[in-house]
Amino acid sequence: MRWVSGILGLALLGSVMYAAEPTFSDSQRNWWAFKPVAKAAVPAVRNQTWVKTPIDAFVLAGLEAKNLAPNPPADRRTLLRRVSIDLTGLPPTEDEIQQFLNDKSPGAWDRQIDRLLASPRYGERWARHWLDVARYADSNGFKADETRPNIWRYRDYVIKAFNDDKPYDRFVREQIAGDELYPGDPEALVAMGFNRHWIDETNAAGLRTRRQETLDDITNTTGATFLGMTVACARCHDHKYDPITHKDYYRLQAFFANTSYGDGPLPVGDPVERAKYEEQKKTWEEKTKDIRAEMAAILEPLRKSKVEGGIKTFEDEVQEAILMDPSKRNPFQQMMWHTASSRLTFDEEPDARTLRTLKGDSGTRYAELKKQLAAFDSIRPAPRPIGQFMIDISAEAPPVYTLKNGNWQNAGDEVKPGFLSILAPGDAVITRPAGMNSTGRRSALAAWLTDPANPLPARVMVNRIWQHHFGRGIVATPGDFGRTGTKPTHPELLDYLAARFVEDGWSIKKMHRLILLSNAYQESSASQPAGAKADPDGKLLWRFPRQRIDAEALRDSMLFVSGQLNPKMGGPGVFPPVPAGVLSELSATAAAGGWQTEKDPAQMNRRSVYIFVRRNLRYPMLQEFDSANTFESAHTRSNTVTPAQALDLLNSDLMSQWARSFAGRVLNETGAQAIPAKQIARAFNLAYGREATAEELETAAAFLGEQTKILESRFASDDKAKPPMPDKVPAGMPPARAAAFVDLSQMLLASNEFLYVN
């Protein structure tokens, strides 16, 4: 069947199409996203003086075509707040503001950008954007939602990659085929955590369904992340809008046909150290060989019963694969065994409860042997850090078939690994990597995903960068460059940036600089009648779009301003307190780790990117403010305004705590004897990064006076419950005044000026 394009294709909504041999129409081939990246000449514009970087010429050309003019630049305070929150997720400090205001020499703005890009806070901020796309989470999802105890290394890898300005092509290669392309490099193996974030029902009754769902997740995520294509639509049938065939979906999936969990010790990076480690390990293994063999023999019945107990609900063919002679398993049977093994096996030793079932002599003997083994601990190499990642389980992949309606029971034709056939028809050329137990399939995919001739990857990534600077991509649907997505507002600019990205060695920081130095980025966000009339959404960028700061930046900024933020980087996810009542709802997952609230307050005040991401309990405040759903790639976030957010900002324990710290900070810095105006001015300065106006001082002072009176009556009453007080009340300050200042502080943090970037 031929591809039917355009309106006719759209009209065939009800029918399901399968292309045997795809032939694509001209309109499909000429779809903008599939055309080669063409670095257009920088357009000529009337107002040449406005053009600071080529970006400005492209933006201005669009504006001038509609007889619009860009806004004048924002003032320096606004600009510094804008770029600080943009690059680091935190507002600037007073010193940083003063330094910028006082820097009258040329290049002052450039220096601020360089300073912020060099800050480790930058990686923490921009990694979060990538983690949304990677559907990063610290747990499996589903009912049990077990903790993934070592997946946080992937999060730290992403933070480091951004801070190090790892070239994007290398970043992609490491995440798709780091195991094959950079053997022995622990970082590249951690990067393979990218496709280890699938949601997983480890106790699923059917193994084949579970396996297929994993493959679908990987295929969908890879297609949307690197290609900006909704390949998932082709899982059941040919894509109804884009030239992606049903077969293409499974061609893409075939690159991953032999992948599964590779969780385990990370290699030693340095070759000399690695050799030393291997040597030491070998010696230990030789000396303990007999002891370990006897221990294994004792455990054998437990192993067997674990297998037999675990497979009952599996499909017959899967049970057969698991119970057969391992040496006779074909690749499919190997995959079934491997997929099931996390549920059917234990590493060296089963859990303590199972171990206790060893009775009588064997129990005693096992304990003895364990003691004997421990005697060799001094020569045993220190255990390696454990990683969670995905690898090929062998050099031979099981066959992949097209699956009608996405159902593994409806297998169609067998397919070989291949790319989107509209861009690269035919099977991919696969070279098995020498000396490795791997297929080499993903290396071929990684090469295509970083090939400058592939029109999609560079466009997709520069669009994501643009999206986070301006709040909206040049293509507003960053995960969908197809017909159901939106078209680029500035197609030539997108191509220019994509080309520059590759020319600049895929450097993300260079791309930031290019964008941030433009006048377009520095425009004020004020409205102007002509722009509002001709382009109400501001798509042409006659102004900088005002944006609410995202969930993580909101929490981090509040912690920062209240003087509580703990800048410690990296490590396992942390568990700050959650509102009362939420934890009891987590009962089902309590056994799997649940939410063990930190005891150390400093740990509670880590940056949001380090908060444990439990799929069944997104951190409530972050969720309230639209943090990403972790069940699939999130390319954009919603931007909601809800009463629940208002309740959070008005009444939550967290807000109260931050307000008390913030108030304590201001009152102690200004001193108990300071006049209210001085305290208010200080609070405004810390919260908004600017001086309060005379009128604001007056309004705030009036509030402070009235609220103090209300609270005085409170303190005079018999009621024992006291209102929230500043962390440290300066000596000599009346309690009602101190409590009133907490309210003032909290309202500043809750106000729109704090929540929005101008």
Place this chain on the structure above:
Amino acid sequence: MAHTKSHHWRVANRREFFTQAGSGLAAMALASLMAEDAAAAVDPLDPKPPHVSPRAKAVIFCFMEGGPSHVDLFDPKPALEKYIGQQVPASFHPETLGVTGFGTNKNGLMPSKRVFKQHGQSGLWISDWLPSIAEHADDLAVIRSCQSDAVNHVGGVCEMNTGDILAGRPSLGAWVTYGLGSAKRNLPTFVVMQDDKEILGGVQNYGSGFLPATYQGTLFRGGSTPILNLNPQAGTIDAQARRRLDFLKELNTRFSLDKQDDSELDARTRSYELAFQMQSAAPEAVDLSGESEATKKLYGMDEPETSVYGANCLMARRLVERGVRFVEVYSGSGSRWDAHSDLASNHTQNCKSSDKPVAGLLADLKSRGMLKDTLVVWGGEFGRTPFFQGALNEKAGRDHNPWGFTMFMAGGGVKGGQTIGSTDELGLRAEDEPHHIWDIHASILYLLGLDHLKTTFMHNGRAERPTRTGGNLITKLWA
């Protein structure tokens, strides 16, 4: 330019709204037709016109979590007597069942020990486990041929709520909120209540999936403060909270002075007023002290076994009275109906705790004239197998049965006193008029005035709808 209305999320104007909210082709056509239209912001919770004339204003979904046994409650299978202890006969193709929840498909068949009788004018079959509900037989439309795709609970509960066994899609309540907007703004539009542990799968069951978070369900917590962060900090007094809010308004108004065009800022300023109203409206809605003793008794609140679920059902009625559109009331939340062993005592307890409250709800709605436009739905995520689990004795249980099971609907325009569809002789599979969960969802939406095919949202290149790729209306429900 000044907007009269505000927008609440990333959809900035009508054009974009339709691009995402319209259905496939129509959306694209609209998007281009409206390209020259001036921006008119849309409040995503504004009431929206229904697609068809609505029969129901609200839904109360009594969710029996864990899987009630249809062959012991609504679907008598005398034939099981003759097969007792035998495996599913070859003529019923047991080999195509594939996987069962606990690998019991080779176990013997087990007849029900319950006494089934016909009830009401209509003569509906209901077992002695549900004596109070049986009194309302003539109001019930019993669907005996329901089908799900899930062999386990998390997938099953998820599919009954979202139409998919995999978490991440919008729940039915979220679609309803999206499709119809909010009738009353000082309470959430979609409320969920648990009577025991966390619903398996948790928040995903009432989440908004890819719809904006505005549409997600709100889990009501026990006690007088059902909503998270509803109460001001301990020690705060009303006058203080009010003055604080006024100061916040002053700050926000000043900030907006030179930003009059930004309706989002305005919406945020107003959201505080709404939150403030909710602080009094929500506790009032869950405060049962004003209800008469007779009403409380009707719901079984005077008996220890029924007091918890009875109170939740009564709260559901109060919420619906106050404009809430979709209430889910879980019985045995955390899978308490899951009778893998000792079905007898499990279902005795669960039926006891829910029968009178559900019946009380039907009676109360009826006496208040609310039943005619309030749809009550009863059911679990699946039913239970006709073969036993464990051993064939008094402690026997039954495994999960997604291939055929029973739900019922009442009120909200539903024609009572009828049985729809059937299972096979064993109660194993739906036979006549099988109805997938998508059919159930499509029909609930229809009764509320929504065409499931038109209730769409553009997501990752697809005009997504509540019923994914299926959904046939069960027209017998109202025809």
